[in-house]
Amino acid sequence: MMSERRRGGRTLLVTLAALAAGSCFLPIPRAMRPPEPVASDSAAARQDSIARAAARRDSILAAEREAARQDSIARAQREAARQDSIARAQREAARQDSIARAAARRDSILAAEREAARRDSLEAARRDSLIAAARRDSIASIEAARAAAAAELAELRESGPVFVPHDEAPRLVWDTEAEAALATTLLPVIRGERLDPNISASIWLLVRTDGRVEATAIQTASGDGAFDAAAVRAARGLLFAPALRGGRVAPVWVLREISLLMR
Structure with missing residues (x-):
């Protein structure tokens, strides 16, 4: 009895062991499998890694876009600065060119003024020289004419009354003063000598220039004789428009009748 119980116990143990061993090879339904914590942590890490990579990529792209924007702004600023520098250089060149043109125009005007002043000075010097020469010639001519007239006058005085060719004879300048001078010279003699008022004397007069x-x-x-002397004195006080010869005044002898009523 005891043996049977022992055999039954061994059989049960063997059966249980076999069952236990066989259970290791039986498929377990998915629904009945326990959670796999290791596999779940790996997926989360992978998702987190993917998210971090995506965030890093987005950050890199954003940084690249910002860098590109900043670079574009910098290029635009550099281009604007370059254009502004070109414009300033052009304005400065235009200003310098305007200054140069103004200086050239001023120099041209000054040169023209200096040339005009030089020409005026030369013209004034030439005119003054001509005037001085003309004045010298005129003075010399006048002196020569005076000398010739004086020589001719001396010769005529020495020769006595003689006909001298002329274009226009001397003309008596008759006015109230001449008439009064003649009357005051002749009238007292006529009255004192009780002479005829129509008495006269013909006298040669040498008229100067x-x-x-x-x-x-x-x-x-x-x-x-008293009247003749008075007539000579009266004749010496007469004034004439001088004779003309060749367009110039000349001394000549002229015969005039001196009387109280002469004209």
């Missing part, structure tokens, strides 16, 4: 009488010579006496 200034119209004054240089010398006298009685051609026909009046018959009264």
Whole structure:
């Protein structure tokens, strides 16, 4: 009895052991499998890694876009600065060119003014030289004419009354002063000598180039010595427009009848 129980116990143990061993090879339904904690942690880590990579990629892309934007802004700023520098350089070049043109125009005007002043100075010097030469010539001509007239006057005075060719004879300048001078010279003699008021004497007069009488010579006496002397004195005080010869004044002898009523 005891043996049987022992055999039954061994059989049960063997059966249980076999069952236990066989259970290791039996498939376990998925629903009945226990959770796999290791596999779940790996997926989360992978998802987290993917998320971090995506975030890093997005950050890199954002940084690249920002860098590109900043680079574009920098390029635009550099281009604007370059354009501004070019514009400033052009303005400066235009200003310098304007200054140069103004300086050249000023220099041209100054040079023209200096040239005009030089020409004016030369012209003034030439004109002054011509005027001085003309004045010298005129003075020399006047002196020569005076010398010639003086020589001719001296010769005529020495020769006495003689006909001298001329274009225009001397003309008596008759006015109230000349008439009064003649009357005051002749009238007292006529009254004092009780002479005929129509008495007269023909007298040669040497008329100078200034119209004054240089010398006298009685051609026909009046018959009264006192009247002849008064007539000579009166004749010396007469004034004439001088004779002309060749367009110039010249001394000549002219015969005039001196009387109280002469004209």
